[in-house]
Amino acid sequence: MKLPYAEPYKIKMVEKIHRSTQQQREKWIKEANYNLFNLRSEHVFIDLLTDSGTGAMSDVQWSEMMLGDESYAGATSFYKMKAAIKKIFNFDYFLPTHQGRAAENVLFSATVKAGDVVPGNSHFDTTKGHIEFRAAKAIDCTIDEAFNTTVLHPFKGNLDLQKLEAVLEEYPKEKIPMIIVTITCNSSGGQPVSIQNMRDVKALAEKYEIPVFYDSARFAENAYFIKLRESEFKDFTIKEIVLEMFKYSDGMTMSSKKDAIVNMGGFIAMHNKELYKEASMFNIIFEGYVTYGGMSGRDMNALAQGLDEATEFDYLEARVGQVQYLGEKCKKYGIPLQQPIGGHAIFIDAKRFLPQIPKEEYIAQTVAVELYIVGGIRGVEIGTILADRDPDTRENRYPELELVRLAIPRRTYTNNHMDYVAAVMKTIFNTRHEAKKGLRIVEEAPIMRHFTVKLEKL
Ligand SMILES: *Cc1c(COP(=O)(O)O)cnc(C)c1O
Numbered sequence: 001m002k003l004p005y006a007e008p009y010k011i012k013m014v015e016k017i018h019r020s021t022q023q024q025r026e027k028w029i030k031e032a033n034y035n036l037f038n039l040r041s042e043h044v045f046i047d048l049l050t051d052s053g054t055g056a057m058s059d060v061q062w063s064e065m066m067l068g069d070e071s072y073a074g075a076t077s078f079y080k081m082k083a084a085i086k087k088i089f090n091f092d093y094f095l096p097t098h099q100g101r102a103a104e105n106v107l108f109s110a111t112v113k114a115g116d117v118v119p120g121n122s123h124f125d126t127t128k129g130h131i132e133f134r135a136a137k138a139i140d141c142t143i144d145e146a147f148n149t150t151v152l153h154p155f156k157g158n159l160d161l162q163k164l165e166a167v168l169e170e171y172p173k174e175k176i177p178m179i180i181v182t183i184t185c186n187s188s189g190g191q192p193v194s195i196q197n198m199r200d201v202k203a204l205a206e207k208y209e210i211p212v213f214y215d216s217a218r219f220a221e222n223a224y225f226i227k228l229r230e231s232e233f234k235d236f237t238i239k240e241i242v243l244e245m246f247k248y249s250d251g252m253t254m255s256s257k258k259d260a261i262v263n264m265g266g267f268i269a270m271h272n273k274e275l276y277k278e279a280s281m282f283n284i285i286f287e288g289y290v291t292y293g294g295m296s297g298r299d300m301n302a303l304a305q306g307l308d309e310a311t312e313f314d315y316l317e318a319r320v321g322q323v324q325y326l327g328e329k330c331k332k333y334g335i336p337l338q339q340p341i342g343g344h345a346i347f348i349d350a351k352r353f354l355p356q357i358p359k360e361e362y363i364a365q366t367v368a369v370e371l372y373i374v375g376g377i378r379g380v381e382i383g384t385i386l387a388d389r390d391p392d393t394r395e396n397r398y399p400e401l402e403l404v405r406l407a408i409p410r411r412t413y414t415n416n417h418m419d420y421v422a423a424v425m426k427t428i429f430n431t432r433h434e435a436k437k438g439l440r441i442v443e444e445a446p447i448m449r450h451f452t453v454k455l456e457k458l
Pocket residue numbers: 052099100101102124126127182183186215216217218254255256257258265266
């Protein structure tokens with residue numbers, strides 16, 4: 001008999017979380033103007049707002065914190081991180097930054113200029129933001145299968161090579177500073193990219209002499225999916241797969257709050273020394289000197305250790321396994337989810353959950369608010385509120401998908417918590433026909449409104 005997986009760790013310290021009554025939550029969410037970002041965390045029972053910076057560090061990571069070297073220049077912690085990046089990704093040059101978007105800011109300051117285009121697979125919102133902020137354009141070349149929630153495809157993060165080549169043909173190479181491959185593809189639901197696709201993208205990029213950068217926040221989860229789904233690599237260790245993946249890139253940006261299992265941190269790494277020199281200047285202006293770049297020595301130590309732990313098969317089997325566990329349970333209850341289930345979160349298809357609510361009443365936000373009221377669970381809307389208004393017409397942009405994301409923090413909750421989440425979902429799903437009305441916006445910011453928007457129940 002094949003034995004099931006079990007978490008390759010036990011619990012040494014616990015943190016109390018707070019139950020509350022539905023009546024209390026109805027009051028709190030009203031006071032928060034039906035915006036889940038406005039809730040105090042102690043009013044949330046199970047917090048699935050994000051898996052970014054919310055994971056649990058190991059005893060070894062905490063020990064490393066004590067060994068941090070806080071020297072301004074040349075700290076041992078810097079060299080620990082440098083050695084980890086060389087070992088895991090094989091890059092010689094790197095710059096620490098305080099988080100992922102800071103890495104983007106520094107790298108793009110050195111490479112992206114007005115009028116440029118940056119093709120990729122559904123760029124993450126901060127990535128796109130930093131590109132558009134420079135009056136450049138992010139062009140989405142993701143395969144079409146990614147946009148149909150019911151189609152099963154093992155690598156929905158893949159780039160469509162024809163779409164990509166069309167961009168490389170249309171623009172001169174001076175206008176294309178890089179291709180960005182996001183692993184896993186966050187915006188399409190934590191979906192992986194195959195090594196075959198990485199090889200093909202790199203071959204095309206070489207033909208047109210364009211560098212390839214990986215937006216690598218969940219690179220380890222991507223490697224785990226490759227081991228499971230791409231037969232050439234089934235006998236490789238995760239660390240061997242990661243080295244193979246990064247062979248086809250010229251550099252990377254990293255939000256270490258994801259797959260380096262730390263609460264804060266990021267970096268850029270690359271092969272090209274000239275680019276390193278140029279980016280160093282921006283690092284010094286925006287982040288800090290090149291050997292700390294916005295991070296404490298102790299945080300660099302924990303990050304170096306986290307990279308090693310996150311690239312162990314047993315850890316990933318439990319981590320991705322827990323996400324799949326929740327997803328399978330919800331599917332059994334008939335809850336419409338985006339498929340296949342990704343590496344870090346499940347995505348509820350709100351249009352299929354509440355088909356009677358019109359899109360003008362913020363369907364996904366209505367489901368997210370209900371999850372909080374009924375069960376004290378905090379997810380996040382990925383729908384019309386997030387999509388903002390059209391900058392020219394000021395009309396709402398209605399995206400094809402209205403999703404509620406439930407992101408699972410790393411090593412933080414048990415499968416009992418997942419059972420609880422699924423049970424809450426089932427309760428709401430069973431009474432979904434009773435929902436007659438959604439929500440209405442009473443106040444919003446001109447851009448990035450989802451963080452501060454105020455709503456009321458219709
Ligand atoms: C989180 C994330 C970022 C931004 O990183 P922060 O640490 O939140 O600044 C960039 N790209 C991807 C794919 C991410 O998931």
